[in-house]
Amino acid sequence: MLREFGFKNYYGFREGISVSFALDANCPAHISNGDPFSTIMGVKGANASGKTTVLRGISFLSAFAARSFSYDPDDPIPLVVHFDSSDPCELYAEFDxxxxxxxxxxxxxGNQVVSETLYRTKAKKVKIIERQGNRLVHTIGEFDALKVMVLRPNxxxxSTTKQYGLPGLEDVHSFFVKVVSNVGFTGHVYDGSNSPAVAAELHHDAEKREFVAKFIKSIDVGVTEISIHExxxxxxxxxxxxxxxxxxFFQHGETYLQSITWHTESNGTRAxxxxxPxxxxxxxxxxxxxxxxxDLHLHPMILPKLLNMFTDQDSNPNGAQLIFTTHDDDVLDYLGKYRCYLINKRDxxxxxxxxxxxxxxxxxNDRAVAPAYRSGKIGGLPRV
Structure with missing residues (x-):
């Protein structure tokens, strides 16, 4: 479970931001469900304020941590610092x-790793690995075997430990691998560009296919069945x-002859x-x-239904988390003040x-959030 992440000197965030999922004693029980960390977090703000960059930060860090050895040795590290800053970009994530x-x-x-540090907390917090440039300058005893690795600048x-097949960091690698994102180096990645891969995934996974079909049939007034043709x-x-x-194929009626393809289905159903999946x-x-x-292409009343999948312990027994951006104002009242970040830009x-x-x-806690947002009292509004 992700506790907190943040970054500094990354895209438009010169001074940085920290995003915490922690819920304290002031959070109402119907929000926390007795848990110390939220399973959902919304991000709102005006266009070009930096909302997507917040998501891009954790997406990039996860991909870099888990998969950067797949870069070619001479590839640049795919990140952008704040304008012409010569300072390095700093990122972190704390997780269980x-x-x-x-x-x-x-x-x-400078297209290279300046430093990396990994801490572990069991009974107490311990620095277990530290890297400076291309050298491991500190490891505790159980990780000494990692010193045989030849580290690459990018x-x-x-990810290097995974490539070498060395033990010790399996849990850390697994956490970052399980981050699924639709945000890349250039920002939002349109869902529709990946539909053939999604169809293949659903063809080979009957349980996932049933999950998708059941939800769509529950909210779509026309779809009666979904099938994948090979x-x-x-x-x-x-x-x-x-x-x-x-x-x-999306069936609308009692027979397969009443099916239509992806190209003629509604944007909402395609989304x-x-x-x-x-x-x-x-x-x-x-x-x-x-x-x-x-919530792109979706009716506003569908968004809470999707969020409920993550807040309901019956549908989310493994503690999955969601961080998302939206332009929907009404969802603020669902999220409340403990599960939403507002992003602004100045100079x-x-x-x-x-x-x-x-x-x-x-x-x-007893007041709606959306009216305060729309009135401009709490920031995050476009200048129109």
């Missing part, structure tokens, strides 16, 4: 795996080779078809789903705060 708390910190600049210690076609790059193609993956693994514009610098960090009593 199997009852142990880890804190991973990375400083990256690859993390965690066909074989010639590879355009090499006509001598064949490859399998998977096409979704759910692509997003629900990611939700199912997060729920099954207890991972983190990072979802930019989570080309982005900054953000969780709503319970606001001083005074503008926001109280």
């Amino acid at each position: 795996v199997n009852g142990v708390t880890y804190l991973y910190e990375a400083s990256l600049g 690859a993390s210690v965690i 066909s074989v076609e010639r590879d355009p790059a090499d006509p001598s080779k064949e490859k399998k193609k998977y096409t979704p 759910l078809f692509n997003r629900l 990611k939700i199912k993956r997060a729920l099954d693994t207890g991972g983190l789903l990072v979802a930019d514009e989570f 080309n610098e982005s900054f953000g705060y969780r709503l319970d960090e606001l001083p005074g009593d503008v926001l109280r």
Whole structure:
């Protein structure tokens, strides 16, 4: 479970931001469900304020930690510092795996790793690994075997350990691998571009296919069934080779003849078809789903139904988490002040705060949040 993450000198966030999922004693019981950390976190703000960058920060850190050894040795590290800053970008994530708390910190600049540090807390907090440049300068005894690794400037210690097949960091690597995101280096990745892969995934996973179909049928007034058709076609790059193609069909009525394809289905149904498998993956693994514009093409009343999957302990027994952006104002009243960050920008610098960090009593547990937001009292509004 993700406790907190943050970054500094990353895109528009010169001074940085910390995003905490922690819930204190002031949080109402109907929000916390008795848990110390939230399973959902919303991010709101004006266009170009930096909302997507908040999600991009944890998405990038997760990908770098778990998969950066897959970069070519000469590849640049895919990050952007604040304008012409010569300072490194600093990122961190604190998380729990199997009852142990880890804190991973990375400083990256000049297309190379400046430093990495990993802490572990059991009975007490201990620094277990420290890297400076391409050298491991500190390991506790059980990780001394990692000293045989040859470190690359653009690859993390965690991904390098995985590549070498060395033991010790399996839980840390597993946490970052289970982060599923629709945000990349350039920002939001449109769901529709991945529909063939989604269709293939659902074809081979009957449980996931049923999950998607059940939800869509529950909110779509026309769809009665979803099926995936498998066909074989010639590879355009090499006509001598064949490859399998998977096409979704959405049935509207009692017979297969009343089916339509992806291209003629509604945008809302197509959006759910692509997003629900990611939700199912997060729920099954207890991972983190990072979802930019989570409600794009969806009716506002569908968003709470999706969020309930993460807040309901019956549907989320593994403690999966969701962090998302949205332009929907009404969801603020669902989230309350403990589960939402507002992002603002001033003089080309982005900054953000969780709503319970606001001083005074503008926001109280017994008051709706959306009216205060729309009135401009708490920030995060576009200038129109």
